Amino acid sequence: MSWTRSLRFAAILGVGLGAGLPLAAGTAPVNDTGTTAWMLTSTTLVLLMVPGLAMFYGGLVRTKNVLGTMMHSFSAMAVVGVLWTVVGYALSFGPNALGGLVGWSRDLVLLRGIDHTILPAGVPEYAFAMFQGKFAIITPALIAGAVAERISFRGWVAFITLWVLLVYCPLCHWVWASDGYFFNLGAKGAIDFAGGTVVHISSGVAGLALALFLGARHGYPKTAMAPNNLTFTLIGAGLLWVGWFGFNAGSSIASNLETARALTVTQVAAAAGALTWVLIEIIREDKPTSLGMASGILAGLVVITPAAGVVQVGGAIALGAIASCTCYGMIMLKNRLGYDDSLDAFGIHGTGGIVGALGLTFFIRGSWWAEAAAKHPGWGLLSQLKVQAFAVATTIVFSVVMTLLIAWLVEKVVGFRVAEGVEKTGLDHEIHGERAYGLNNLN
C-alpha cells in the first residue's frame, strides 16, 4: 500500500513502518541487501520505460517527426534527471510546507541530507530517491503524446521543467508523503499504489488540456497521419511492459509477498488488456492490428497501476478488460469530437488512470477491508469510493488548471507551438537538423 512510499518520515522519526521490519524506536535501520538489490533493479527498469516510451511514440508519428518526438522523452531524462536531485525530491518528500501544498526541506536539496541514510525498509535512501526520480521523469514524458508533431523543443523543455516543479512534485507529496492530503483521507488513505493519480491521471489530463490549448496539427483530421514504423511501437510497448514490473512491483519498497502480488496482477492486467483490445478489433473491424495489441497492453498496465497493491488476479483481469473497453471508447469519442490528442495520451493514460483509481474499489481483497474496518468501524465500499473520487477529481482540476497556466506562460515567453513551415517540413529537420532514417534518405 502506498504508505510504504513515505519512508522519509519514518527515517526522520526513527519509527519502523515497513512491513515485516519490527524496529524499535531509535534503532538505526540496517541495510537489507535483498530489498536493496530489488529496488536498484526496479529503478533501472523504470528508467527503461522512458526509451520504451520514446520508441512507442516515435513509431506512431510521421517520418518527419521521429527524432523530435523521441527527443521529448529523452529530454525528460536529461531535464528531470537533474531537476529531481536539485529540488524535486525536497519538494516531494520534505515535510509539509505552505500548508501542505508541497513538501520542503533544505536538507534534501542536492540530496545532501541522505548521504548516510538507510530507510526502515532496509534500503539506502538514495535507492528510494532515485526510484522516485524515475517516476518524475516518465510522467511529463507521457504528456508529449498529446501534442506530438507540433511543439518546439525549447518550449517543451521549459514546459516540463515548470510542470514537474508545479504539478508533479505537489501531487507526489499529497499522495505519497505521510503527511500528504490524500495519504490521510478516510480509513487507510486514497489508494494509489504506483501512480494512477500522480502519474497517469495527471499527465493524461494535462495532455488533453495542452492539446486543446495548442490546437490541432495542420490538416487534422482531414489529412491521414499514419504511423511511420509500428515495429518501433511494438518494441516500445514491450519495453514498457517489462519496465512496468519495476514501476509497480518496485512500489512496494520491499522484496516480499506484496512485491510478488503486485508483479502478478501487473502481468495479468496487461495481458487481459491486450486480449480485450484485439477482441474488440476483431469483432468491430475484422482485423486484429498490432497497434491495437500495443494499445491494449498500455491500457491494462495503466489501469492496474493504482490497484496493484489491493486487487487479486480476478480483479486484475476484470480491470484490464474494462480499461481496454473504455480507452477504446474514449478514442472513438475523440474521433467524433475532433480534438487532436495525437497519440492518445489522454485516451489511454487519462482514461485508464481514472478507470483504475475508481474501479479498483470494487476488487479490493478482503484482508484490506478488514484492516480498514478495524481502523474505522463501518468503513465500506461506498466510503472508499468517495475517497477515490475525491482524489481523482482534485488531481484532474489541479493538473488542468496548472497545465493551462504553464502552457500560457511558455507560449508567451519562449514560444510553444512551432511555425507552420516547421510543422510542414517536420521537427527532425527544422529543429534538430537531422533525419531519422539515413542522412540522405536514399531509397
Added chain:
Amino acid sequence: MKLITAIIPEEKLDEVREALIEAEIERITVSRVSGHGRQQEIMVQRGKKIVPNLIPKVQITIACNDEFEDITVDTIIRTARHGAGAVGDGKIFVQDLKECIRIRTGERGGQAI
C-alpha cells in the same frame, strides 16, 4: 497526353496536393527521391559540418490530357515556390505521353487517364 514530373521540396507536398485536388487534378503518384541540383544543405553532426551530396525531395508524377497541362503546371509552380522563389524550389518536366492503358479494362488513350 502529357506526363508531368515535378521535383518539389518535401514540406510543400501537402500544399501542392491540396491545390491540385482543388483544381480537380486528383490522380497522382508521389515518391520520395534524393537528388542534386544547385541547392546545398549543410548539416552539423557532433560539431562537424557535413554537406550531403544528395538532398531529399518529393517527386510527383501526373499523367493528363493536353488541356490539363497548363493548370497542372501553374498550380505546382504557384504552390511549390518559396516566397518569390528560392534555390531548391525544384523543377517540372513535361513530356509527350505515347500511350496510357487502364489495366482493369484495357481502355487506351485519353479516356484511360
